[in-house]
Amino acid sequence: MKRWLWVTLLCVALIVIAAGIAIVRMQGPAPEQVASAVQFNEVPVAFSHRSDLDNDLPFMGSAAIDIDGDGRDEVILGGGGDQADAVLRFDGTGFVAIGDSGLDKPAGEATFGMAAVDATGDGLSDLFIARSGGVYFYRNLGADAATRFAGERIAFTLDDTTSPLAITLADIDHDGAVDLYVAGYIRHDQVQGETIFNQAYGGYSYLLHNNGDNTFTDITAAAGLRRQHNTFMAVFADIDNDGWADLVIAQDTGMVEIQRNNGDLTFGSLSNPTSGYFSYPMGIGAGDYDNDGRLDFYFSNVGTTLPDLMLRGDLRPEQVLNKNYILLHNEGSLRFSDQAAAANAAKLGFGWGTVMHDMDNDGRQDLLIAQNYARFPGVKMLRLYRGHFLRQIQAGRFAAAEKSARLQNANFGIAPLVSDFNGDGWPDVLFANLTQPARAFISAGGKADWLQVLLPNAPAALTARVSVTRADGVVLHEQWLSGEGLASEQSRRLQFGLGENAGVVNVQVEFGDGRRQHYPHLPPRSVLHVDFPSSTAAADTP
Secondary structure, eight states: OHHHHHHHHHHHHHHHHHHHHHHHHHTOSOOOBOOOSOOEEEEOBSOBOOOOTTTSOSOOOEEEEOSSSSSSOEEEEOOOTTSOOEEEEEOSSSEEEOSOOOOOOOTTOOEEEEEEEOOSSSSSOEEEEEETTEEEEEEEOOTTSSSSEEEEEOOSOOOTTEEEEEEEEEOTTSSSSOEEEEEEEEOGGGOOOSOOOSSOBSOBOEEEEEOSSSOEEEOTTTTTOOOBBOEEEEEEEOSSSSSSOEEEEEETTBOEEEEEEOSSSOEEEEOOGGGGSBBOOOOEEEEOTTOSSSOEEEEOOOTTSSOHHHHOTTOOTTSOBOOSOEEEEEEETTEEEEOTTTTTOSSOSSEEEEEEEOSSSSSSOEEEEEEOOTTOHHHHHHTOOOOEEEEEEETTEEEEOHHHHTOOOOSOEEEEEEEOTTSSSSOEEEEEETTSBOEEEEEOOOSOEEEEEEOOSSGGGTTOEEEEEOTTSOEEEEEOOSSOBSSEEOOSEEEEEEESSOOOEEEEEEOTTSOEEEEEEEOSSEEEEOOOTTSOOEEEOO
């Protein structure tokens, strides 16, 4: 009996190894590695995610937000169905847990997505959380309260097919109150397959309009956005610089949707290169990677990991499947082109959350990608993917630099969180990892100069546009966006790399309602605190 058991185990092991070897061969050549201008040092994180993948969807929420107003972001990491959410702060050597957070949740509800803004007008960041059973609003009670947050479930009718997965925030009608788009995925107990393209299948997503008191009305159908389709996430962003928050959506087994805000609480669909094929767009990174004043978008995908045979599902022979990552370059006039191949950012392994950020302060935005799939045992055994830091080595072209940067995460990455956790002007990274410990990397810094911009912590500042003119005439552009990555919330501290010997810079801020602020002759290596035009603003050094 024992010999039979050992033979069986050996055969299983050999099958897994053979499958793993086949997977490795299928990947093609490894991405070109280049030297990084910045290196990172790993620090401990006091959190390890637990999830029952037999009963939970394979996702988790994460956020980098300043909960106490001290100028440094804390981290919130979502727990599995039987695990509490965690709040952590960087203490100089690692990320340690903060007690009494008040982020209580119903038993059995996994935490899938997070977003944050001051929704109550008291200057403190409040929190929106998507869980398997609903969407919750947590008010930030301040340091003097017994717990930091107090929460309640947002009242709206959630279809019984749907688990809320991710949240993006904006003030879509300029009324001063925050509105939500909630990406929905099919509930775990109703999953019928992962490769269904040609039938109505999946959860529903929701556009929730704020009634002015942080209660919400479901206006999805009236806005033209009601449909049944699994959706990983979305990002509100002003794609045409007209002041209105548009909506970019990553569908599972589908395509990228770009919905233009008509300014009357309705949206209109725009064609884009993904409209001609089917794909698995998952995470969304957003930024102006070529400094032309228009937002571009990067989408992870299944990539080179699996053969077409396993991914085509119910696609008909004439229907085109695209497994490559997607880089939608904003051409202006509401047109986009896919530049992923030209940018050397298309053929990568299975990806989840992705973020566009200038990691080395050279004035060119880079790409961070979380990778791996917790339900794919061959990847786990082989530790096949370690995530990517794609450095923009020249205008519009990227190359992998994670090895020399010491920025590798072989755990089951869901999303990278980027923030200057130690306040030295250089972006740091924490990877939210599914079913495994989170991993954090603190930048060692460098010689380049930088400027950081903090917009007002208010709904009216979401999707505001910031332009920084360097002394050499180069103009850098950013927007404060909610929801970038995947089921995650990035820091609201906007980072502008100035290069070496930058000199003074000029800053222009334009809010969605047309209000503008101008700040001339700012010194490098400073933090600009922006107020709305009726107030004052000041620059300080950290």
